[in-house]
Amino acid sequence: MSEDNDKESKTEEASEKKISDAVEKGNIPFSKEATLFASLMGILVSLSFFAGPQSAALTQGLARFIDNPGGFRLTTSEDATNILWMAFDVGARFLLPIVIVLSVAGVVAALAQNTPRMVGERIRPQWSRVSPMGGWKRLFGRQGQMEFLKSLFKFGAISLVCGLLLFSGQDSITAALSSDPVLVPSMLLGLAVRLISAVCVATIALVGVDLVWSRLHWKAELRMTKQEVKDEFKQAEGDPMVKARIRSIAQERARHRMMNAVPRASIVLANPTHYAIALYYDRQKGGAPLVLAKGTDLIALKIRSVAESHGIPVVEDRALVRAMYDAIEVDQWIPAEFYRPIAKILYFIYARGKNAKS
Incomplete structure (x- = not known):
């Protein structure tokens, strides 16, 4: 109740000083949904341009382990290390381009929202981060409610999109199970591309809403009470009563002189x-x-x-x-x-x- 009253008393827009102080402490508007959307786009790009060729290379690399498992000598620890390095090389060649694309997508999403800066305040231990009461407020406060609604929307939208795509493609999926196994990877790849594309389209509206809401919520959290505005003005300009007294003393001395x-x-x-x-x-x-x-x-x-x-x-x-x-x-x-x-x-x-x- 007191927290609601405190928020109601914050009727003034945040001053430039308070905004700059918040930014210096790492308190900046940030949309998690934009980062998630960038990751989905990264996955889509990876599946569209890298997964196909890399899948063929991965299949050829692993075929040696599956077709002729007895052809590998495994008598010493050095032999086991060589086999592991071969498997690691095949897997790394497949995953490295995907990891690079996802990393670039995440960095671009973060840079597009805010200018990067090093803020020690964000990693400094704080009791409020591990406090049960603070966690309770985060879960059931306004922020927690908004996160729950976004998660509910994402779950519903993704479930609906995936259900519709799987239902429309059930005939091709059933036919692929009885066809040449070599065709299954390409069929799964095409299905995954369609699923990720549909999910990206479904979450665009959510990303736009979250970008706007995150900034509005950030500004609302930084709003000030009238007393805070007065106190900040006194700190920046000096106490008006003290300044008036100093000015009066200076004028009196000038008159006396x-x-x-x-x-x-x-x-x-x-x-x-x-x-x-x-x-x-x-x-x-x-x-x-x-x-x-x-x-x-x-x-x-x-x-x-x-x-x-x-x-x-x-x-x-x-x-x-x-x-x-x-x-x-x-x-x-x-x-x-x-x-x-x-x-x-x-x-x-x-x-x-x-x-x-x-």
């Missing part, structure tokens, strides 16, 4: 309370004015207050301050397009200060 620099300003531009910009200009060195601080609303009022407490001139120019605010950054020189208006303001302030002294 900026306010400490305001007493060095040569002039403060205001608008009149919503914006404020503190500039430093060195008359001896010349060059462009440096932005010491900028801010809006409460920070702007604080900049004005510090400037007024230190006797720094505050000039109100709504249009200029509003235009400058988005184009400048703290601890950087003002852009060239603001040289002329700022120069006029500085000239006016310095000229007024000079007249006041005189």
